[in-house]
Amino acid sequence: MSSNLSETIDRVLADETDVRRATDSHQAEFPYSRDQEAEVTRREFCNFLVLTSTTMFAGAAGFSAKAMYDAGVEKRFAPTPIEDSETLTPGSAMNFTYPGEEDTAILIRSRDGSYHAFGQKCTHLSCPVYYSKEHQRIECPCHEGGFSERTGEVLYGPPPRPLDKIEIEVHNGRVFATGREVRGNET
Numbered sequence: 110m111s112s113n114l115s116e117t118i119d120r121v122l123a124d125e126t127d128v129r130r131a132t133d134s135h136q137a138e139f140p141y142s143r144d145q146e147a148e149v150t151r152r153e154f155c156n157f158l159v160l161t162s163t164t165m166f167a168g169a170a171g172f173s174a175k176a177m178y179d180a181g182v183e184k185r186f187a188p189t190p191i192e193d194s195e196t197l198t199p200g201s202a203m204n205f206t207y208p209g210e211e212d213t214a215i216l217i218r219s220r221d222g223s224y225h226a227f228g229q230k231c232t233h234l235s236c237p238v239y240y241s242k243e244h245q246r247i248e249c250p251c252h253e254g255g256f257s258e259r260t261g262e263v264l265y266g267p268p269p270r271p272l273d274k275i276e277i278e279v280h281n282g283r284v285f286a287t288g289r290e291v292r293g294n295e296t
């Protein structure tokens with residue numbers, strides 16, 4: 110054995126002796142060996158890894174679920190009559206909420222008498238859109254976005270995707286909302 114190597118081994122053993130001397134009092138109060146200590150540390154580290162990867166997996170699953178929802182998922186809710194919809198004349202619109210009180214929406218009756226309904230939040234920065242009788246389209250006052258009155262597709266401006274679509278059914282002149290779909294990019 111070279112003298113350098115034997116000096117190194119002596120130094121390491123001396124360090125270990127110093128550590129044992131320094132931790133003697135703690136060893137008396139918490140009696141476990143350094144091997145056990147290493148085992149505890151390994152176990153804690155493994156637990157940490159499992160916890161971290163579980164958390165990351167749950168986070169990734171959450172993001173992916175949201176991406177799927179944003180990409181276009183239709184949700185069905187109980188059919189709900191839209192109040193006063195039977196009074197809506199061709200070429201006009203009215204606001205309502207669906208499915209919750211905070212979910213604002215717009216019901217449009219086109220000039221040909223057909224009905225179309227969409228979420229009222231602009232898909233750019235959520236400003237409330239309105240129906241322009243003059244232009245027969247849905248407009249956003251915030252950054253000049255425009256949407257089709259029949260499909261809710263983007264006609265112009267910065268909105269990145271169509272308005273949410275509200276599924277409707279008409280019974281005896283009364284309009285019922287039956288579902289709401291968040292739609293993804295048109296591309």
Ligand code: FES
Pocket residue numbers: 231232233234235236249250251252253254266267268
């Ligand atoms: S919020 Fe509607 S165009 Fe910007």
